[in-house]
Amino acid sequence: MADVKAHEQDDTVHERVLYPEHVQRTESAAFRDNKHILTKKLQLGCWVCGTRENLEVHHLHEWALWPKLDAERVLEFLRCFDPYGFSRHMGEQPVESPDDIRNLLVLCEEHHRGVDTGVHKLTYPIWLPQRAVRGGGEITVE
Numbered sequence: 001m002a003d004v005k006a007h008e009q010d011d012t013v014h015e016r017v018l019y020p021e022h023v024q025r026t027e028s029a030a031f032r033d034n035k036h037i038l039t040k041k042l043q044l045g046c047w048v049c050g051t052r053e054n055l056e057v058h059h060l061h062e063w064a065l066w067p068k069l070d071a072e073r074v075l076e077f078l079r080c081f082d083p084y085g086f087s088r089h090m091g092e093q094p095v096e097s098p099d100d101i102r103n104l105l106v107l108c109e110e111h112h113r114g115v116d117t118g119v120h121k122l123t124y125p126i127w128l129p130q131r132a133v134r135g136g137g138e139i140t141v142e
């Protein structure tokens with residue numbers, strides 16, 4: 001018998017972000033090309049659930065925070081988290097834009113922006129394990 005029974009926990013996260021001054025985002029040619037490579041050429045599905053429906057492409061390092069980030073530290077992270085192997089192939093090539101293919105992750109709309117499932121809505125310790133839930137079950141409540 002488990003010490004702690006299954007239970008629901010309701011947390012409210014209040015996030016205050018200091019975005020640096022940045023240009024208004026527009027979809028760059030690099031982003032369009034890389035999205036095409038990931039979703040059409042490589043036929044990748046959502047990194048969390050695998051679906052090929054309603055696919056979007058997520059920036060691992062947020063576009064609007066880019067002016068505040070150290071490119072070498074970004075590359076260091078992307079060498080560790082390299083789900084498609086691009087960092088391994090591109091070696092020391094600097095990451096010069098948030099639209100670099102190494103900084104992109106294919107997600108379905110639900111796991112990207114979904115209120116109770118999206119990477120933009122949940123904390124990391126709750127969002128990430130959704131990928132490993134047995135039998136495709138859910139770990140969040142609507």
Ligand SMILES: [Zn+2]
Nearest residue numbers: 046049108111
């Ligand atoms: Zn998904």
